Amino acid sequence: MSSALAIASVTQVLKDLLNNGIIDRDVSGATGVDVAVTSFPPDRVPTSGTDEKSQLNLFMYMVSQNQGWRNQNFPSMNANGDRITNPYLALDLHYLLSAYSPFELHQEILLGYAMQLLFENPVLPREAIRKSLTSPVGGFTGGTLPPNLRSLSTSGLADQLEMIKIVPEVLNTEEISKLWTAFQTNYRPTTAYRVTVVLIESEKSTKTALPVKQRNLYVQPFKTPVINDIQSQSAPGQPVVENQKILKGYTLIIDGEQLDADVVHINIDDLVIIPNKTDVTDTRISFVLPANLPAGIHEITVSHPALMGSPPAQHKGITSAPATFALCPVITALISISGIVHSGGRLSADLKLKVSPIADPDQTIFLILNQYFPGGTGSATALSYSFKAQLIELSSPPVPTASILVHISGVVPGKYLARIQIDGAESPLHTDANGKYNTPLITLV
Known part of the structure; x- marks a missing residue:
């Protein structure tokens, strides 16, 4: 995966592509002068007097997030706040390709060759990227990286998941005018390209779980317990009286639907109660209230934990909607x-x-x-x-x-x-x- 050096590496590869294309097509022979390829800001390219030379200048004027990749691998943290993935920083690079020359029509000739070359190479081959960034020998047909750019050979651009694509962009006269006004220099014939997509991945350490040794699949019916009513019984054998106050030591009666399961838990606030299996039916659950339960209003739910694994262990299952009852003092x-x-x-x-x-x-x-x-x-x-x-x-x-x-x-x-x-x-x-x-x-x- 690419490192932060990938942006500069893309520019270097495009420069190599243009430079080798000019050599292969003998553009210097067609114009009668030497042609150079640079990547300077437009205000640093000489445009007056004897300083102006025949050259192509590739300037990256903007970087934007790639819309197709911006939400991949999100989120990258687990519930404990530990980093579990390093999401890609997915970028599109926007370039202006300009032609310079003090000679008549040379600008048009250079821009024509360059546009044809990029049209014929819409995707940068991995091997070409690798050769271009190899130090000391690199480039599509050979060449060297200068000493101050040798680090580009470690960018990993050739090995990233997606290949680099070159897409022409259309800028209207108003957009071009605004750009060149911001450059504060003389305008030269220009065309625009978008290079997509550069995937930069963080090198931060991630927390990775151990590999799965065995997979267990469980299929369970969608059976949600429902609490319809809560009543109480003062003592065993006594009648269940509707609207009877619930006191300490009473038996709580939960009436509802789909209450029974392999494992049944009663949850009162943060307290978990496991009723006797003989006191649980599909429509009723009865249990004695805990002695340490304080008086007041309490929330109660019925849950069915799922048994999974070898040996079976309880996992969070389906829980009913909460109901409330008042334990009276x-x-x-x-x-x-x-x-x-x-x-x-x-x-x-x-x-x-x-x-x-x-x-x-x-x-x-x-x-x-x-x-x-x-x-x-x-x-x-x-x-x-x-x-x-x-x-x-x-x-x-x-x-x-x-x-x-x-x-x-x-x-x-x-x-x-x-x-x-x-x-x-x-x-x-x-x-x-x-x-x-x-x-x-x-x-x-």
Whole structure:
């Protein structure tokens, strides 16, 4: 593959091609003067007085990216950011071929021979490139590279993947005028060519995987699990009640379609649960919630890892669309009520409560109080309050805990039904024989 020396190598090969063509066709004999081939910028070619000579000048005025190759081998990094390929820098070189001479019609003669030569050689043969860049002997019919250009022999241009092609380009008078105005020199008869494509490859080290020793092909049906509903069961043998709050220790019931597979995983947030095979059918999966799962809203998916390899190993397979469920907290104990202050018929205090399951330090916790009247009387005028809570057992780094502290203020003394809300998941209230809420109760006096 070509190195960064390929651009200069192309110009050198084209110069050799033109120079040998002039010699083979005896252009010097046809014009009666010696003819040279150069590759200088036009402003460095003498164009006045006795300094002007009969010559062809090949000037590369622009380089552009090749549209056909610009997206090959992309991307060149793996997921870890390691370079795995060296993409080609694919370039098109744009040349102006100009003819100079102080003699009448010699410019036209030179340009005619040069255009015929490039027309007859639209592709540069690899062997011709190799000979032209060989040092010290090179060129289509022999010649030498000057000492300051000997490094071109290492460009690798002759061995690149694509061969070098010469394509005529059409420039209108306005484009030519702009170019020669930028050169700030006298205009001479000119034609344009595009040389394509030069493939320059980086020499940076790449990370290459070991060769594949054996190929295993696996064909599996496109079977995507679907979660339709999530319910809960308070204990084995108890009914599955729709819209029942999900509490710690409950059995979670997932109803859906195409849930069964050779391997079934339940993913709750970042936790992976493998249910018992006997608890999995194509339409239902049941499993006991992990004891360390914190209260709050959780995302759940069903995945079917694929077994591949020898011996078989689990690979990422098909996963259902995510669903959510709320694991509700429960107030297990009122630890203490302290710091009671009465003012204007209202009170302030600090309440310490114990909840289950544990709460994470970054969760939002509220205590909700609803005034309680025995028998349900006076409910129309019942007072309601909510207070933000915080964890008691703070540590560094913070860890989940079951104890919370709530500071309440401006509360009318009395009995209140208490609920804990963690990230939107509320603790349940219990009812009496008449279906009226009666616990858990907190008495504030």
